[in-house]
Amino acid sequence: MKNALRLVIPVLVTCIVAAAGLALTYKVTEPKIAEQDRLAEERSLQAVLPDATFTCLESSRIQGDIDAAADPVDVLDTFHAAIDGEHAGWAVKVSSRGYGGPMVVVIGLDTSGSVTGVTILSHNETPGLGTKVITDTWFLEQFPTLEAGFTDADVRGLDAISGTTKSSNGVRNGVAAVGRVYTEVLSGLGEGGFE
Amino acid sequence: MATTGASLIGEGVCVGRSAFAGGVHPPGYKESTAGSAVQWAPVPARLVVPLSQHLGAPCAALVEKGDRVERGQLIGDVDAMVSAPIHSPVAGVVAEVGTTLTAGGQRVAAVVIEPDEVQDLDSFVAVPETGDDKARIRAAGIVGMGGATFPSTVKLSPPKGMTIETVILNGCECEPFLTCDHRLMLEEPDRVVAGAEKIREIIGARRVVIALEDNKPDAAAALRAIATGAVEVVELPTRYPQGAEKQLIYALLKKEVPHGKLPAATGALVHNVATAVAMVDALERGKPLTERIVTVTGAVARPGNYRVLIGTLVSDLIEYAGGFVGDVERVISGGPMTGMALGSLDVPITKGSSGIVALPRGVAAPAISDDQPCIRCGRCPDSCPMGLEPYILATFSGKRMWDAAAERHVIDCIECGVCSYVCPTNRPLLQLIRVGKSAAMSKGVK
Amino acid sequence: MSEWFRVFKQGLSIENPLTVLMIGLCATLAVSTQFQNALFMGFAVIFVLTMSNVLVSVFRRLIPSEVRIPIFIVVIASFVTIVDLVMKAFVPSVYSVLGIWIPLIVVNCVILGRAEAFAYQNTVGLSAADGLGMGIGYSAVIVLLALIRELFGTGRIVWFDGVLFSLPAGYAPPSLLLLFPGAFLVFAFMIVGARWINERFEARKEAPACRP
Amino acid sequence: MSEEITAPARTVGPSPHITSKTTCTGIMLWVVAALAPSAIWAIISMGLVAVQLFAVSIVVALGTEWAWNAIARKPQTLRDGSALVTGLLLAMSLPPRTPWWMVAIGAFIAIALGKLIFGGLGHNLFNPALVGRAFVTLSWGGVLAGVQNRGWFATLADFSAEGFDTISGATRLGIAASDRAASGAYGFDLAAQYQPLLLKNLEGSLGEISAALLILGGLVLIIKGIIDWRIPAGYIGTMGLISWAFGSDPVFHVLAGGVMLGAFFMATDYVSSPMSKKGRLVYGVGCGLFNALGRFVGPMPESTTFAILFMNGLAPLIDRMTRPRVFGVVKTDEERA
Amino acid sequence: MSAVSQLALLFIGAALINNILLTRFIGLCPFFGVSSNMETSVGMSLSVVFVMVMASTATWVVWEFVLAPLGVGEFLYIPAFILIIASLVQFVEMYLRKASPVLYRAMGIYLPLITTNCAVLATATEAAKPGFFKMNLAITNSAGALSLGEALVYTLGVSVGFGFALVTFAALRERLDLAPVSRLMKGTPIAFITAGLLSLAYVGMSGWFGL
Amino acid sequence: MDLILILKAVVALSVVGLVTSTILATAAKRFHVEVDPRIEAVLAALPGSNCGACGNPSCFVSAEKMVEGDLAPNACVAGGQTTTDAVAVILGADACAAVAVVSARHCGGGDRAVRSYEYAGVHSCAAAARLAGGPLLCPAGCIGFGDCVRACPFDAIHLDERGLPVVDLDKCTGCGVCVKECPRGQISLLQLVPEMAPVVVRCNAHDKVKSRKQGCSACCIACKKCERACPSDAIHVIDMLAVVDYDKCTGCGACVEVCPQNCIDLFGRGVDAVALDGVGHGSGAASIDEDAIAEAAGAGA
């Protein structure tokens, strides 16, 4: 028993010290991490709809409709955007399947449903291949040509980057899903038509 | 090059028409001697009779320099189970008891005899009748004449518990160039059949099969005309190494000699046709083994089949055959697939010498270069009659990985040479495998 | 001091964990697609290796040998977690790529190996030297590997949002270098290079020949 | 006594003292001869681009081997003919308009990384030409895609697999997808494609132009005993079977893409395929399985290259598990590896 | 998609398509260390299957019932998981050595090597806390968590894939050993090149079944 | 709030730590297995990271093998030199036995031996030796295809320009592998001699002097001059071949001087390689060229 204690106690002490140390570290870094996440999101939102302020829609009532419209893409958050208090459009954060796994894409729409911008918040694409959807800037820049009422076919008409069809499709699928969400749900909400 | 219809991988590699798996069909080169009747080669000026012409314990000389010997007189013997006594092939005087190099490259004791001017080759000192056939066969110095020179008496005494059902006389003569067994069967079918009967009697077997390849229809017909009762004559597809013991047994009985076991385990006993004739000669006339038929062929002026006294030097024989013609690259004792190249022509003909083949340049295999790669063409494993993988065995041997070679059954190689023959990059497969095989055996791998 | 330096140097060259010892491979190959990531990975390894070496060395007399492995592991894991959290907080863009590899530093064979083989038996100073040397040696290899792969696989070297260096415009980068096979291939040639250099200049002393 | 030499000493070598006339170079030249009709037809059909592709590929392949041996001070090995075969096959596996520098790099990689680094002829573990091709396609897939007249498979894939709205994993799975594809979405009648695929199809790589000529060459090699029928038979048979199982047209799938070139000329490469007969059959079936699955459930239009490379990787394992039975050794005696 | 085919996909994806060694770079040390010998590779492979399954079970339980409820998982999972795995493996090793020398010879001797193997930690973490790898699991359940059953199927897939790649590679290396590779290339470098070419072949499976 | 988190963390990890360490502690006792203390010691010296880089599945297995002598003490790559040293200390003399004997070639033929035929086979002594009595007229001479070179595990043999194997005495451990490997070794072409043996007879022939002279111009002709010259009664012609008795040989070199065939060589560290070329053979003069030997020794070192 004594021998056992001789062995157990050092391990236990190590564990306690480690746990306490880590908890402290976590406490210190956690706000910073949350802040980083928020900042990243904020940056993307600003990129798709500059100068707006965003409010997250938290209605379970329409969430079901949104999910149905977006399927198979997951809609993570829908934001209402306002500039100087005026309804300025929507920003939708979706998770779509790219090459290496889920990619989180933020799509901005103006009040009429035209695309104002698309950014990629996070992804797990192959560096140098899939990441071309970000580094080849023309790719994301072609989305704002989608006008109000655009359809899946319109999105399909846009170019993909050769060699990274799957990553490109991840983005295109996300945008198309948001198009459907707008047509089927958001457009019906009308100006300020949310709780 | 001839290719059978069933050829699958590579020219000449036979896989279909199965008598046994694998094998090849090299060109026969038998035309030049198949038609030449056996004739006596002259008595040379000097005979060198090695005292070890068999597998097993070498004999001790029973004569000394200056002694007079008669044809058929016992000149060497040893008291060992696996051995065979040696008899003087001629009447003459012992010139020396010394050593000689044999065709196989061993340096062994030998009796040098200077023959009398006049020889009566029809008479000889007969081996006495004792009532025991096996003892008489041993006393006549009979060993396997198919190449292995294993003392025949031993093979006639199967280990306890094994019964021999079938006696097989091996007349396949699958080696290219050689025709000595062919001529024997054609010219003395009665002796061959008598030998077959005799062996069957001694061993108490039910069946006797005389097996030959289907490229000797005349010999088969001659044997069939005489064969009676229990003696069957079977023609097998012409494919090297049809004459190898295990493959022959398999072709006839569809039984595999189990790994590490004697052929007797399949109930079969294989003897060469010439051995059978020698045995019946010994039993009926008390004739000791002092001469044999040798095919002398290839690039010589007068190729043919000669009845040659044991101890005749190869150089004398070649001289009698008219000497070499053209550019001879290798001289071989035995057939070109399993025979030994001679470094010197001053080696004697022994009980196991079936042929002397002078291979001209162009027919002889090119000199081997060490680092020919294996291109993994699959020809050697596909054609190895033992189902081995020669390419890897050779590699292991070359890299001195004896254990690895042993694990892949290197010791089961029957050294038929098929693998080296088919290899498109001319890898020295068999030579390497032999090294690995002896290394494995010396480590006691069974 | 000279002893200290010798230990330090060993890690860099003749006992380099990667090219010579061939351990700690996973992260090396995985994160070496970008110079920037490799550099951060290197820092992380140096930090963890040195800190755990120091800590183990300090407490080496208090650690019963029967349970030393669990203790080392917890120590290492704690430092790894600290790196993990700190990176997440301060360089999130790097973290998003290195993400899974940071936790796996725990099982990086080099670290536990050094704690055992070296720190558990040596003084604090030497252990720190060993940790630093090994860490830097390890990092140097990853960074070099990443430089090669990034430069030739993408045609340029990036640092966060800027481009540090780029090859002429006509260069068509073989993206295979960025894929898994490319990592193996480039690394193989790096080992050859390291071997060649070692052979040329350092000639690793063979231990005395003993019976096989 | 008689140990003096009276007769001249001659060459002494090990038995056997005769060999077959088959040589390595002879085998390689047969392969070249069997490919010749397809290559000539490619040149006739495509003109100078094809000539350039063949020339660059073969010259670089031979040159690399020559230079390597020269630098390493090893005996030259060009005469064995294997580099010629590699260069030829690499060229045939690429689309005709591949930029010349890409072909050159591919040929260099094929010979240097695919073969010589392993110790040269006979020692490489993977098919050199395919190593070169994989290197090129994975490195510059985008560029290649731009230059090639995309073959039947690319077209097919565009409709079925890469269809924009069918991207989620579930719908791609299983028979349903290809059923649908087969019934309508192809937009063309598969059976109507037999003739162009057999005779003259200018979309795709040089080795896709005429399946008929490739089959002809392959049969010649089988009849000459140079390749084992088991590999192409296993490959093509499995390919057809799986296409049929997926409800698609087996004949079309077997004729289209790289299957014929792969099955007769590339999967049969001695060096990178198994040695035992049983092994070769398993290997052929594996190639067909991988290739077919690549088409039906994978994102890439064609996967002959990867199918063969993958099976190359498995070849030693297959060899290990399909060792021939040694005469006289009963299986139960054998320790299972 | 039916549950069965979903599990099958989970397995195939983990074993082949996303092979942990050749497409994910995890567990490479033993991959290169042990593969020089076929016998060792087979023993190692079997032990990996065994250990991974045990480890995933343990981490899944600890995550589900200790770390997650207490809300300390985010920063404690690394020390907790590795501690569990290491102790578990050591325990089994000691037990085997005592209880079954035969089994110990066949498998037990490989256990220690596995403790410090990235693959085990990574897989066990992924099984308990999916998304960690950002792997494309064939699981539509977007909540992300795996049930214990799914976690085990996944783990089994990974470990079988590990063994498959290891044994394949060991067989390749047997041939490699016989090749006249130049001195500088001999050993590790040529093994890496071989692994590179082998992973090239695995690239061909990327994206199958949308995985 | 902070404290609660810390508390939770401590509780969580302590529970894990407690459970695992208790189990381990009990298991260590319950399942204790006796092992060779040397294995334990070596195991303790090894890093214990079980990295597998040495090709063994675990440090324990490596330790076992090291103690059994199946694995060299420097095999551990992770531990590096530190570990090697520690292991070497534990295994001590067990691992590196004192070198007492070395291999010496008893043939001086090489290009002076007469070939009996043109050899067309594999360059392997064992293979060539079986063909027609070997490619040399001399049945005992060195064939020169270097089986011994390839067999030596310590890379201690190389072939000189005459095609004769030269043993590097600094590398030779006297393991005797080459002796077993040489197809002429059974009749003692390669022989183990005391490491400090001063002279070696470079001939191994047992056939008749007449035939051996036909086969080689460097053979021992059994003239017995050495026997007569030796002041210590250390060299005798036995069976027509000079044989040195190393218990008596003092290394005076008298036999080397008188041998008309130059087939006795000075031997010993550093000398071997050069002695071949005739250094040290005074042409009848009484004294050995000391400088040449010293030089040779220096060059060989």
Ligand SMILES: Cc1cc2nc3c(=O)[nH]c(=O)nc-3n(C[C@H](O)[C@H](O)[C@H](O)COP(=O)(O)O)c2cc1C
């Ligand atoms: C290792 C590897 C990584 C890949 N990474 C990506 C990627 O990040 N994004 C992508 O869209 N495709 C990726 N691919 C897939 C192929 O590049 C692409 O799907 C396929 O070649 C189709 O090419 P296409 O775009 O020309 O039709 C990857 C393929 C491999 C083998």
Ligand SMILES: Cc1cc2nc3c(=O)[nH]c(=O)nc-3n(C[C@H](O)[C@H](O)[C@H](O)COP(=O)(O)O)c2cc1C
């Ligand atoms: C050492 C040894 C022992 C043998 N013992 C017997 C035996 O007891 N009985 C027998 O019938 N054959 C025996 N043989 C003969 C062989 O099995 C075989 O028949 C002989 O070697 C000739 O075969 P071959 O020319 O095909 O090589 C023995 C052979 C050898 C080498």
Ligand SMILES: Cc1cc2nc3c(=O)[nH]c(=O)nc-3n(C[C@H](O)[C@H](O)[C@H](O)COP(=O)(O)O)c2cc1C
């Ligand atoms: C490759 C090979 C080929 C053989 N070919 C023949 C042959 O054609 N004729 C023959 O009688 N023996 C041949 N033998 C020898 C037989 O295996 C066997 O030893 C012989 O028939 C036994 O008879 P014996 O003891 O009377 O010599 C061959 C052996 C081998 C290994």
Ligand SMILES: Cc1cc2nc3c(=O)[nH]c(=O)nc-3n(C[C@H](O)[C@H](O)[C@H](O)CO)c2cc1C
């Ligand atoms: C039937 C056959 C098929 C071959 N196929 C190829 C091939 O697909 N790719 C290649 O590079 N070499 C091929 N070769 C040539 C040669 O075998 C190959 O380069 C070796 O892999 C080099 O070691 C082939 C050779 C033969 C005999």
Ligand code: SF4
């Ligand atoms: S390995 Fe032996 S049995 Fe097989 S083919 Fe070669 S020589 Fe004949």
Ligand code: SF4
């Ligand atoms: S050794 Fe020769 S015959 Fe055998 S597989 Fe290799 S190349 Fe072919």
Ligand code: SF4
């Ligand atoms: S000493 Fe023996 S093994 Fe060495 S080269 Fe001479 S004959 Fe060959």
Ligand code: SF4
């Ligand atoms: S094999 Fe052994 S005895 Fe012979 S030289 Fe080498 S170390 Fe010395």
Ligand code: FES
């Ligand atoms: S670093 Fe991954 S197994 Fe060693």
